[in-house]
Amino acid sequence: MQLQLLNSIIHQFYQNDGQVGLRLASQELEADDELNNLLEELTDVYTSKPAKGYASFLTEQDDGEPSEFPTQLASWQKQQLGFVEFSQSAARVLLQQLQHYGMLDAGFLLISHYQHLATDYLLVSFLPVKDGVTIDHNLSVDRSSQLDISRVQLAARVDLTQWQTDPTDDRYISFIKGRAGRKVSDFFLDFLGCTERLNSKAQTQHLVEAVDAYAQEQQFEPEQRSALRQSAYHYCDEQWKQGEGVSVKTLSEQVRENIPAERSLEDFSREYGEQKSVDLTQEFPADKTTLRKLVKFQGQGGGVSVGFDHTMLGERVEYDAATDTLTIHGTPPNLRDQLRRYFGIDS
Known part of the structure; x- marks a missing residue:
């Protein structure tokens, strides 16, 4: 993944006598090879996480406590705040949330502004640390702490371009849905001041069920049913790998080319959703784990x-x-x- 790094900074959270403390950086990181490698590794890990949620910032119509993060982010985007000042403000907000939830994990807050394919992104991630053993220059055994990128569970990415272009969009923020349960996700969403709008796992499950129901309605033979599932999985999986959303219309067109039927999957899925009282969005990011049910x-x-x-x-x-x-x-x-x-x- 070719990224153009624009701004990046790291702040440290540490434990001190049963309390969590904050050490603020006073300047941005230099955009060298080591930082680029770190960001590319982090974005690869983030992209490969199978379960993500999709959100947008809270509005006046939403329940929940507002956060200073969106306000400070807007001020930075309007050049009323520098990147360092914005990041320091964000770190203080996170510190308040850590203290409120009683979470004492040590780690580093990485905030990176980068561009990929003409789109501006802001990646906000809490990087955990792990203790390890290394050999120093005197060939002696020494203990050291290292970033544990593979275990990142608190991370969100704001599509700044989409947010500025269409602030009413409901999924310009994506975040990792960790295995530790909703508490972790809720904590990080509270920090960001956003709320989940689109449940990709539920949407993917609705699509899987619609594909099965469609095969039954069309009375497909076993070979056709298998081909339908394989075609749906291949398309959705490719979209997931490319970080693109699943379009029911595009999927329907591909299916119809290979398996002619009286009516399209697109028309059937819309009627099926109404019958089952489920809202199958016509375009949504797929959930990797749920996709496997197709095959x-x-x-x-x-x-x-x-x-x-x-x-x-x-x-x-x-x-x-x-x-x-x-x-x-x-x-x-x-x-x-x-x-x-x-x-x-x-x-």
């Missing part, structure tokens, strides 16, 4: 976990609905080896 069956419960590709159903895998029985012909090699050893069967 895999998987589930777990009662001590059993099963997963297999859709193409295996009716081939190596058979399902009897009357008896709720799943028959698998030919087990995976590693599972077969475990079973043979358990029963004392020579390989």
Whole structure:
């Protein structure tokens, strides 16, 4: 990813006697190779996170406590504040949130303004640290702290260009939806002064269900149904990889080229949404994890976990609905080896 770094700064949060402290940087970072490599690594990690939320800044019609962050951001964009002053103000707001939520994690707040493909972005990320062991120049063992980029869970990216062009847009802010639960996401959204507008996971789930219902309505043969799922997955996955949204219209056109039908997926999905009282947005960012449901069956419960590709159903895998029985012909090699050893069967 080729990025043009415009402004960047790091502020430090540390623990001190059971309290969190803040050390503010007084100047921007120099745009050298090390900083560029850090930002490229961070943006790669951010982009590859499968679960993201999409938000916009709070308005007067929204519930929730307003934050100083959007106001300070607007002042910086209008050149009423310098980048350093804006970032310091943001760090103080984050400190207040950390103290309010009783979160004492040490780390660094990185705020970077960069341009990619003629679009301005502001990346706001809390970088955790990890202790490690290294060898110093005297060949002695020494402990050190390093940034743990792979474990970043608090990060958001503001599309500054979209925000300035259309402030009514509901997804010019994207953020990582961490595994630690809603509390982490809510905490970071409170800091940014924004609220989630679009649930990409729910939207993707609606699309998956609409694709299945469409195949049933059109009475597709098993081969056609499999081709439909594969086509939908391939298109959505490519859009996800490129950081682009899924267009139901474009998907519908691609499907119709390969699988002719009486009516389009686009028309069906709109009617299906009305029948099910769900709002399937005609264009939305896909959720990577939910997309896999288009090409895999998987589930777990009662001590059993099963997963297999859709193409295996009716081939190596058979399902009897009357008896709720799943028959698998030919087990995976590693599972077969475990079973043979358990029963004392020579390989």
